[in-house]
Every structure is written in structure tokens, then in C-alpha cells.
Amino acid sequence: MASIKLKSITLSYPILGGAKPKAAGRSVLSGAGSVIKDGANRTRSIVALEDISFDLRDGDRLGLIGRNGSGKSTLLRVIAGIYEPLEGQAQIEGAVAGLFSVGIGVHSETTGYRNIMLSGLMAGYSREQVTGMMPEIAEFCDLGEYLDMPVRMYSNGMAMRLKFACATAFDADIILMDEWLGAGDPSFQGKAQRRLRKMVDDAGILMLASHNHTVIRKSCNKLAWLDRGRLRAFGEVEEVLAYHDEATRPPAPPAKTARQIEKERDRAARIEADRERRRQEKRIELKREKRRQEKRKQIAEAKKMAADATHDADSTT
Amino acid sequence: MPAKYFELGNNQINAALIDVVTGLSRWRLWMSLAAEDIRLRFKRTYIGVLWTTLSFALFVGVKVVIFSPFTDADSAYFTNYVAIGYFAWMFITAMITDGCNVFINAEGWMKGARLPLTLFVNVSMMRSLVLTLFNFIVVVGLMAIYHVIPTWAALWSLVMFLLFVINGFSLHFILGILCARHRDVAHLVQAILRVMFFLTPIFWLPEQMGHLWRYLVYNPFAHFLISFRDPLLTGIIPWDSFVVVTSFTVGLPVLAFFLLAFARRRIIFWL
Numbered sequence: 001m002a003s004i005k006l007k008s009i010t011l012s013y014p015i016l017g018g019a020k021p022k023a024a025g026r027s028v029l030s031g032a033g034s035v036i037k038d039g040a041n042r043t044r045s046i047v048a049l050e051d052i053s054f055d056l057r058d059g060d061r062l063g064l065i066g067r068n069g070s071g072k073s074t075l076l077r078v079i080a081g082i083y084e085p086l087e088g089q090a091q092i093e094g095a096v097a098g099l100f101s102v103g104i105g106v107h108s109e110t111t112g113y114r115n116i117m118l119s120g121l122m123a124g125y126s127r128e129q130v131t132g133m134m135p136e137i138a139e140f141c142d143l144g145e146y147l148d149m150p151v152r153m154y155s156n157g158m159a160m161r162l163k164f165a166c167a168t169a170f171d172a173d174i175i176l177m178d179e180w181l182g183a184g185d186p187s188f189q190g191k192a193q194r195r196l197r198k199m200v201d202d203a204g205i206l207m208l209a210s211h212n213h214t215v216i217r218k219s220c221n222k223l224a225w226l227d228r229g230r231l232r233a234f235g236e237v238e239e240v241l242a243y244h245d246e247a248t249r250p251p252a253p254p255a256k257t258a259r260q261i262e263k264e265r266d267r268a269a270r271i272e273a274d275r276e277r278r279r280q281e282k283r284i285e286l287k288r289e290k291r292r293q294e295k296r297k298q299i300a301e302a303k304k305m306a307a308d309a310t311h312d313a314d315s316t317t
Numbered sequence: 318m319p320a321k322y323f324e325l326g327n328n329q330i331n332a333a334l335i336d337v338v339t340g341l342s343r344w345r346l347w348m349s350l351a352a353e354d355i356r357l358r359f360k361r362t363y364i365g366v367l368w369t370t371l372s373f374a375l376f377v378g379v380k381v382v383i384f385s386p387f388t389d390a391d392s393a394y395f396t397n398y399v400a401i402g403y404f405a406w407m408f409i410t411a412m413i414t415d416g417c418n419v420f421i422n423a424e425g426w427m428k429g430a431r432l433p434l435t436l437f438v439n440v441s442m443m444r445s446l447v448l449t450l451f452n453f454i455v456v457v458g459l460m461a462i463y464h465v466i467p468t469w470a471a472l473w474s475l476v477m478f479l480l481f482v483i484n485g486f487s488l489h490f491i492l493g494i495l496c497a498r499h500r501d502v503a504h505l506v507q508a509i510l511r512v513m514f515f516l517t518p519i520f521w522l523p524e525q526m527g528h529l530w531r532y533l534v535y536n537p538f539a540h541f542l543i544s545f546r547d548p549l550l551t552g553i554i555p556w557d558s559f560v561v562v563t564s565f566t567v568g569l570p571v572l573a574f575f576l577l578a579f580a581r582r583r584i585i586f587w588l
Contacts, residue, residue, distance in 0.1 A: 013586050014587075080430065080431055082427070082585065083585060084581075084582035086583075091325075093322050107353060109360055110356075118346075121346040122346060122426075126345065127345055
């Protein structure tokens with residue numbers, strides 16, 4: 001029933017109000033982020049996705065990995081239909097629920113109940129349908145009378161409960177998640193996880209962007225690795241993870257030459273000698289200090305004796 | 318579960334059409350959002366939305382008191398002249414200023430889910446229509462007090478108001494898109510509106526302005542205002558103004574539609 005078909009999707013964000021480029025060209029950054037393309041006529045854009053193609057069918061659980069700014073969230077938003085690429089085609093069949101924005105669209109001045117209603121209408125349900133689902137959602141949030149109050153009166157955790165309930169109340173064929181969701185205190189956490197797990201299990205397709213490989217292994221049966229907006233790998237979870245770990249492992253230090261080893265040994269010896277010298281100095285200093293103290297003591301005693309002597313002499317006369 | 322299907326990267330004219338149709342068809346959602354907006358604006362007030370009526374009445378009252386010494390029209394006529402004119406002006410400016418911000422204010426919603434742009438226009442239109450209805454209480458009240466009996470020509474004003482709505486709907490798209498891309502536009506529009514308030518015959522009669530009267534034909538705001546006010550107030554239909562308004566009503570929707578087709582998928586990157 002659910003299906004996703006992407007064909008050479010390329011998407012770039014225009015940079016408005018940012019620094020103007022000096023010359024046309026592409027700059028490849030070494031850190032996080034995607035390629036910045038400087039076009040003609042002083043326009044600048046970030047190439048967030050470049051030539052992405054893949055198909056997903058019912059039962060596919062696709063994990064997305066890649067470092068910050070590699071295009072994971074952008075790709076999820078393309079599939080949610082929020083960003084429309086100017087190049088390439090996408091065909092999405094099925095109701096999409098994007099759980100990447102828990103919190104967007106919650107009115108703080110509106111009551112909990114009305115917020116649930118608006119979320120439902122937003123998801124495409126009729127007023128009657130949402131009304132029918134209301135008791136179940138209210139019971140899940142477990143916010144009692146607070147649901148009649150504006151969200152402004154909620155604590156942060158309570159607001160999170162409501163947002164989580166709104167985001168997960170309405171079933172979807174395709175679920176898009178930017179990091180696995182969690183919310184609330186320990187008593188709510190367990191309930192939230194069960195609900196999310198059920199929602200994910202019921203959905204036709206799941207797409208989950210995460211940096212947590214354990215979560216990916218647990219929830220996904222396919223994996224895509226995005227690197228600077230390009231699809232670097234796509235396939236079985238373990239295969240892609242192995243390839244990813246292999247490719248991103250920091251390079252091993254080069255083998256040392258005999259000369260280097262000798263140099264290092266010399267350096268270590270020098271440091272050790274230095275340390276020994278300092279220890280020796282400290283010992284000598286301590287001895288000196290002790291001697292000084294003894295001398296001071298002797299002087300003080302001598303003075304005292306002299307004073308006593310004069311005192312005695314005074315009293316006798 | 319609502320079934321959904323969409324394609325990205327297809328015919329933009331078609332996509333714009335779908336945007337308008339789905340936007341209009343989800344009336345449950347935009348009615349609820351508009352109600353929420355109004356509730357929010359008057360939250361924790363005792364008289365609520367009646368504040369609109371009150372401030373409108375106050376403004377009309379002050380204008381009448383200050384400006385009636387400068388005119389030789391009788392006070393009944395002048396009071397209703399100001400009330401109806403200012404009513405139309407309020408609606409026109411609401412369409413323009415709300416239009417400028419319609420998409421900028423919807424950023425949070427637009428980045429959270431796929432929703433047609435038309436939906437946000439409808440929310441804004443609905444909100445303005447409700448508030449304008451509360452202003453109309455004052456117009457009706459004053460007409461009753463001064464025994465201004467509307468003739469059949471008053472129905473013409475109703476038709477004109479429908480044209481106002483069509484123009485306002487189109488202006489929301491045009492200004493909303495332009496302001497999202499170029500943030501100067503909103504300020505420019507504000508500046509122009511402030512000037513036009515004085516250059517439009519709201520609290521002065523064109524006849525008493527002498528030669529200025531000739532330049533009034535170049536002011537589209539004046540044509541809109543006159544075409545609504547005169548049939549209701551005097552029973553005379555100003556045909557030349559009607560022609561101007563009709564031309565706008567044909568031109569603006571066409572412009573709005575093509576602008577929508579061009580900007581629909583780009584606008585999210587401008588917010």
C-alpha cells in the first residue's frame with residue numbers, strides 16, 4: 001500500500017541574507033555540512049541533496065546515517081512533501097507522519113483538547129473521527145483536568161507528553177523520524193516507547209535518521225549512508241554499517257623508523273633525568289628548611305633562658 | 318486513515334491548482350485555525366471580539382467630530398459616509414497587511430507538515446471576515462440611528478464586497494509570496510498604506526478638494542472604496558469605479574495563480 005520512489009533528487013537551499021560569494025564555484029568543506037555552491041550572478045546555495053534515487057516498499061524499515069549536515073533531515077522532509085526538489089521526481093503513496101517536529105504546531109495559548117483536535121484535523125481526519133479518538137488520547141497523556149487548560153500552564157514535561165501524544169495518535173502508512181523519540185518521566189517513558197513501537201510496527205514504511213547504531217540495528221532492515229548530500233551506500237544494515245565504520249575509521253599512525261624510536265627513547269630518558277634532578281633538589285631544600293627551623297628554635301630557647309635569668313636577677317635585688 | 322498520494326517534480330500549473338482545491342476543501346481545518354486565531358487575539362478579555370467593534374466605533378466617532386466642521390455636508394450623511402468608508406478601508410488594509418505576513422507567520426506549520434499554501438490564506442481571510450463582520454455592526458447601527466434607508470442598490474455593495482473578497486484572496490498570495498522573498502516589500506506596503514489613508518476619500522469629500530478630485534481617478538483604493546460606499550449610502554452605482562474594480566478582480570487572481578505556480582515549492586526556502 002505504501003511506497004516511496006525517488007528519482008535523482010537534487011535539492012539546494014538558497015542562502016538569503018548571508019555572506020555574498022566572491023567567485024562562482026563549489027567549495028568543499030572539511031567539517032560538518034554540505035557543499036556550498038556559488039552560482040553565477042552572486043547567488044549562493046547549499047546543496048543539501050544531490051542525485052538521490054531509491055525505492056521503498058511496504059515492510060521496508062530504512063535507517064539513515066551520516067554526520068551533521070549530510071542531508072538526513074532534508075531527505076525526510078522531501079519525503080514528507082515539505083521540501084519539493086526543483087530537480088528529480090518523487091512519488092509518495094500513503095499517509096505520511098513526520099515525527100521530526102514534535103512541538104511544531106502546538107499552540108501554547110490553546111487548551112490541550114483543542115490542540116489534539118487541531119493535530120487530528122491537520123493529519124487529515126474529520127472532526128468526528130478525532131472526537132472519537134479523544135478519550136484514548138486523553139487517557140494516554142494522563143494529564144487529567146490539565147487538558148482543559150491552556151498548554152502555557154503545563155510544565156515542560158507535561159507539554160512533552162501532550163506533544164508526543166498528538167504526534168503519535170494518528171496512524172500513518174509512512175513514518176519519518178529524526179532520531180528515535182522519547183518523552184516524559186520514567187512512568188511515561190515505558191508507555192511512550194510501547195506506543196511508538198506499535199505505531200512503527202503497524203506502518204508500511206519507516207524511515208529513521210539516527211546516530212545511534214544500536215537503535216538502527218534494532219528497528220531497521222535497510223540502511224542508507226548519506227555523505228554531503230550524496231548516497232554513499234544503500235543496502236543491508238550490517239553491510240552498510242561495516243562499510244561505514246571501515247571508511248570513517250581514523251587513519252592508523254604510520255610505522256615508526258629506527259631513528260624515531262631512538263629519538264623517543266632519548267626524550268623519555270631526558271624527561272626522567274629531569275624529574276630525578278627536581279626530586280633531588282626538593283630533598284635538599286627540605287633538609288635546609290629543617291635545619292633552619294632547628295636553628296630558630298635554639299635561638300628562641302636561648303632568648304627565653306636569658307630573659308628568665310634577668311627576671312630572676314631583678315627579683316633578687 | 319486518510320489516504321494520501323502525491324508526486325513531486327510534476328507540472329507546476331497543475332500542482333498550483335491542486336493546492337487551491339485541496340486548500341479550499343479542508344475547510345474544517347482552516348475554520349478551526351481561524352477560530353483559534355481570534356480566540357488568541359482576544360484571550361482573557363471580558364468583551365472579547367467586541368473590542369473590534371468598540372475601537373472601530375471610537376475611531377469613526379472621533380473622525381466625525383474632528384472633520385465635520387470642515388465639510389458642508391449634513392451630519393447624518395457625513396457620519397455614515399465616514400463609517401462606511403472606513404469600514405471598507407479597514408477591510409482593504411486587513412487584506413493587504415495580513416497578506417504580507419500570511420506565509421511568514423505560517424512558517425512553523427509549513428515546516429512541520431505538507432499543507433497547501435491556500436490553507437493559510439483561508440485562515441487569514443476567515444479571520445478578517447469575522448472581524449469585519451463585527452465592524453459592520455457599527456455601520457448598521459449608525460444607518461439605523463440616522464435613518465439612512467438603503468435602496469435596492471445596496472445589494473450592489475454586497476456584490477462589490479464579494480469582489481473585495483476575491484481581490485483580497487488574490488492579494489494574500491501575491492503579497493505573501495513577495496514579502497516572503499523580499500522582506501522590504503512589507504515595509505514598503507506599510508508606508509504606502511499610511512499615505513493612501515489620507516489620499517483616499519474616507520473622511521473628506523472629493524467635491525470639496527477642488528482640483529485634487531481629478532487625480533483621484535488614479536487611486537485604485539478610492540475606486541474600491543467608492544464602489545462599495547456609494548451604492549449603500551446614496552443608492553447610486555458608480556460605474557467607472559466598478560469597471561476599475563472589475564479589472565482588478567480579473568487581473569489579480571490570474572497574477573496570483575501564476576505567482577503561486579512559480580513560488581509554491583520555493584517559498585519554504587525563503588522563510
